[in-house]
Amino acid sequence: MNPQKKRVVITGIGICSPNGITIPEFLHSIQNGISGIRFDPQLEALGFSCQISGKPQIPESYILNYLTELEQRQFNSNGILYGLIAGLDAWKDAGLKPNDDVDFDSGVIFGTGTSGIDKFRESIYKIDDMQTRRLGSTSVIQTMASGISAYLGGKLGLGNIVTTNSSACTTGTEALLLAYDRIKSGKAKRILAGSTSDSGPYIWGGFDALKVCTYKYNHNPEAGSRPMSETASGFVPAAGSGAYVIEDLESALERGADIYAEILGGEVNSGGQRGQGSMTAPNPVAVQRCIRNAILDSGISAKDIDMVNGHLTATIKDGLEISNWAEALGRKGSDFPYINSLKSMVGHCLSGSGSVEIVASLLQIKHQFVFPNINCEDVHPEITALIDASKIPTQKIEMPVNIVAKASFGFGDVNGCVIFKKY
């Protein structure tokens, strides 16, 4: 078969989000606008400006489903735990089992920003205390960047590519597209892709110092994350993981797998930190080019897009993002597609954000709805000057959702955009 013509679909999903650690719980949350943002006493104790956060709520006993008692000894890497919950659940959701023997047709591309930062901190304290010999056997595997893909690959017996990508807040979207390319080229049949992020003060401190997190909602956590709102005042730090089994359509059909959506195409690029772009700000030329190329790659037209799941973090850059979408799609006012931001409910899951939001996008296709934007009753005038406020739903809308565009943007001036279609 001509590899150019291979079609690629998604056959399983898993989630570990601040507002749900199973697919049914997460689906219920996003349909009903349930926030996962809570007051964070640890951030308060450490004197953070922002004292609210979004963390997956995982009961102690639940961990045993993903890590044996032995693996839990000296385990201190919440990002790996989130990734295991999302990743292993996605594999199971796809109707697949851990392999007894190595499976050379299946791989893992699972990204992260850092790995095991709490374990890293613990290790550094021991080393400085002349206790290097007491680090134990798992300090390396928990703190190496590829820890999450190594854990997943080992638990499932995967023998194709097993790697971790990293591109800040674009990581999860990039992982999906890297998997898509590899399957499309015929080098793998299926890849467990996704991304994760550690939670806690040692991840979020740098953002607090950058003054990009909100400090105005410490006493009203659920109202804190306000993408596209006039009263948005910065993002809410969060963490979590989303995962998806990306599969060759032929293989999916052979197995009789359920299909969430087809990946029509996508694009990743960078603004080169030139023009208006910098280490922390996006170059609009590159953002628009990324969206346009994703559409071109998908063989659709911009007017075919039913809805957009944006990056939209609740900082002053939201208006610029809407302007980039409007320019790239050539659609404005009431012609603009519906748009939403999951961050209104879960905050900014950083390197986990793209994957958590992709899972939300896929659920909208599977269940034919658009989830509400919460905390967005007062849309920023800069945004309503470009698109009609009715395109930013504050209540769930049930409607045919055929084609969804999802984009993520990250520090380093990097962009990723993917186009999904109902199969």
Add this chain to the structure above:
Amino acid sequence: MTQTEIIDTLKSIVKPYVQNQQAFETLDEKTDFVKDLQINSANLVDIALDTEDAFGIEIDNESMQRMLTVEAALSIIEEKRAQK
């Protein structure tokens, strides 16, 4: 601490890492941690650290390197306890 108590303590330390339960049930002085109990070799350092904690001793690098069997472990524990 009697020899039996030492062996019992050592068994409880080793138990979580064992991948061959049958060999563990018939454990004796000749039992090899990796070959017989199929313990992941990376976990030998954890066993050494747990042994240090349980007996209040410190196991030097050379001793750790030869601590591959029950017999070797017992002799190292005995030696280090005597040095205390």
